[in-house]
């Protein structure tokens with residue numbers, strides 16, 4: 001009887017300890033998982049890179065260029081190598097700079113360079129262009145709008161994960177390209193400039 | 197015995213885990229729902245002025261430059277305290293914490309709007325480092341009370357139209373408060389000739405520059421309006437100089453403008469693009485910003501009580517970024533009248549009324565439009581834009597449009 005009682009006591013201690021242990025393990029796991037998420041947000045796209053295959057698969061994207069007939073943006077299909085979002089988005093903007101292959105018109109000044117492109121985990125794409133993009137003599141409102149929205153719409157249209165686009169010039173925030181469209185806030189796509 | 201071993205193992209495991217957890221917890225006392233504290237220090241060096249903002253817990257922040265302020269917005273916090281050491285700086289005038297409904301704003305005010313900054317951040321513990329640099333030519337001068345109007349010679353390397361600045365009068369924050377003390381018997385129209393100085397705007401095939409056309413039309417419009425002796429006219433520039441876009445809005449606001457018209461000639465890669473169009477602002481602002489503005493409009497009294505006068509002025513300057521959002525309806529009405537007149541009086545193709553996120557319109561606190569009269573990049577229209585006759589017709593059309601607008605809104 002006495003033996004049984006002490007056995008019960010030991011069992012109870014064990015149980016309490018186990019509960020404490022369980023709680024601590026959960027707190028520990030939860031805490032460390034949170035850290036892990038934070039860490040991952042630093043290296044967006046890393047997972048996608050890991051999933052890349054040895055042979056190159058191509059992916060079809062839609063680019064928007066200017067039509068000389070109606071002044072609206074029109075689609076042109078193009079194939080780019082399948083990769084992580086940063087590289088694919090990069091390819092899209094580079095193709096936009098390179099210009100159309102059909103009867104449409106280029107919008108971005110051809111000597112512009114894409115310096116950087118980075119998509120954050122919350123869907124904001126930073127597109128950093130060289131200063132040549134600001135040096136055009138066709139920058140009235142229409143010319144500027146066409147440049148901004150061919151980039152913004154092409155990115156948002158092709159990549160679901162891109163919700164907004166922010167344009168930088170030579171790595172810095174700039175007020176406008178040529179005195180009209182405000183670049184200081186990220187752009188949401190505006191598909192009203194695209195022909196229906 | 198077996199059970200004892202298990203027990204000991206459990207205790208040891210628990211101790212190991214617990215010790216790890218303790219060190220984890222001491223790093224983040226915010227778990228106990230304490231109000232986070234941010235520490236701010238300022239240090240001038242020959243290179244740049246460094247502002248170091250540190251705190252124990254990770255903070256979600258956003259950076260924005262707004263004229264002479266750099267604003268760090270901390271979002272989604274139930275509280276935030278500022279701990280700052282006294283500092284002397286050649287560049288930074290003040291650092292204050294303000295609260296908006298959904299964020300805390302750390303307002304770093306500098307001596308000049310002509311500064312650039314870089315930032316770097318670290319998490320766990322949170323640290324945000326800002327390096328502020330005055331643009332070359334902007335001499336660091338001693339902190340002056342806001343009331344003195346700057347009488348400095350034009351800043352080197354950039355022609356700044358001081359006459360406009362002086363004409364605009366007092367610093368923005370003062371004028372905003374003028375309210376009931378200012379008698380107004382005459383409506384004020386601010387005319388904004390697009391571009392100027394080295395910012396030439398679009399350029400035509402024959403070499404016509406947008407900045408020259410816009411100034412010529414603006415002068416004719418001014419003459420036309422003043423001829424009627426009904427309205428007061430203020431120009432954001434009346435010579436070939438650079439005027440910053442936010443300065444143009446400030447001219448309107450400082451003069452308590454009733455109407456703002458920005459005059460431009462359009463440009464496109466397409467030589468055959470032609471016609472005239474009138475724009476009013478489209479908000480590219482985030483929902484958060486619109487909510488912030490709505491709150492500001494409804495609760496400015498309350499905010500003022502809580503913040504103290506100086507902070508409140510700072511906050512208003514920041515919110516000025518979006519001043520136009522309160523006038524979109526009137527602006528679209530104005531755009532409609534003006535576009536109607538352009539269609540009637542000019543023989544240009546009607547490109548209609550459009551909306552775009554134009555920088556020059558965002559900060560204007562009155563009905564405001566941007567008119568794109570014909571395409572300077574279209575050879576036929578370029579010729580028109582060069583002719584005095586056409587320029588006068590444009591002025592006449594704009595005048596007709598604003599008269600229609602005032603007639604609609606003037607109630608006896």
Ligand SMILES: [Zn+2]
Nearest residue numbers: 390397460461
């Ligand atoms: Zn223009």
